[in-house]
Amino acid sequence: MATDQANYWHQRWLEGKTGWDRGDASPALRRWLDAGHMTPGRILVPGCGNGYEVDLLAAHGFSVTALDIVPEPLAALRERLAARGLTADVVEGDVFTYMHPDGPFDAVYEQTCLCAFDPALRPDYAERLRQWVRPGGTLYALFAQTPWRNGPPFHSSPEQMRALFTDADWIWPAEADFTVPHEAGFHELGYRLRRR
Ligand SMILES: C[S@@+](CC[C@H](N)C(=O)[O-])C[C@H]1O[C@@H](n2cnc3c(N)ncnc32)[C@H](O)[C@@H]1O
Numbered sequence: 001m002a003t004d005q006a007n008y009w010h011q012r013w014l015e016g017k018t019g020w021d022r023g024d025a026s027p028a029l030r031r032w033l034d035a036g037h038m039t040p041g042r043i044l045v046p047g048c049g050n051g052y053e054v055d056l057l058a059a060h061g062f063s064v065t066a067l068d069i070v071p072e073p074l075a076a077l078r079e080r081l082a083a084r085g086l087t088a089d090v091v092e093g094d095v096f097t098y099m100h101p102d103g104p105f106d107a108v109y110e111q112t113c114l115c116a117f118d119p120a121l122r123p124d125y126a127e128r129l130r131q132w133v134r135p136g137g138t139l140y141a142l143f144a145q146t147p148w149r150n151g152p153p154f155h156s157s158p159e160q161m162r163a164l165f166t167d168a169d170w171i172w173p174a175e176a177d178f179t180v181p182h183e184a185g186f187h188e189l190g191y192r193l194r195r196r
Helices: 003-015 027-034 052-059 071-083 119-132 158-164
Strands: 042-046 063-068 089-092 105-111 133-145 178-182 186-195
Touching (some): 003 071, 027 186, 042 052, 052 063, 052 071, 133 178
Parallel strands (some): 042 063, 063 089
Antiparallel strands (some): 178 186
16 A cells, blocks of 8 residues: 555544544444354454454454554554453554465454545455455455445445455355444444355
8 A cells, every 4th residue: 555545544543533443342243243153263354443353353262363554553452452361463564465474364354444445446455355365264344334425434335345346256145234333424234255
């Protein structure tokens, strides 16, 4: 990613312009866990921010890799994990170039990262997601439904997402598992996509 984009996100974190941050793990993740839809394994959380979902996944026995380009939230995440006696691989890096040395993951938990990028970057990011999830693995995706057209977060309609995550690579369910509201004024559709 271009340095000016990295600077943009760093500046937002430094100025506390983090309206996406729930201060706790998303109810979406709790719902998937409670429903038994997630089996512990290697999972990546790209653009994790403060990474409350990382704590929850680690507490449920997942081997979690948490990735973000900004160091400050990652420092907070590392501190919280240590205080709670949890472990995760917390990585400062760029989603557009990152690949784990052990290869693809069993799953990726995608929350408010795709919708944070200018739509022109979506094909590149979708390709990263394709490469990160092993065949047979799962992409847990929360697609932002916004009443506005300019972001971030950028509207990510099911039609747009189906065109991005094509049938050639992904098996789509008939419908979303659920809708979760966000107090920032949008809602998310939770989909589980299976990698072919
Ligand atoms: C909208 S926030 C979402 C944070 C978190 N997923 C959540 O739901 O609270 C987007 C996150 O992506 C990070 N980010 C932006 N560009 C990135 C990049 N190229 N590589 C890694 N992380 C990036 C930002 O620093 C920010 O923490």
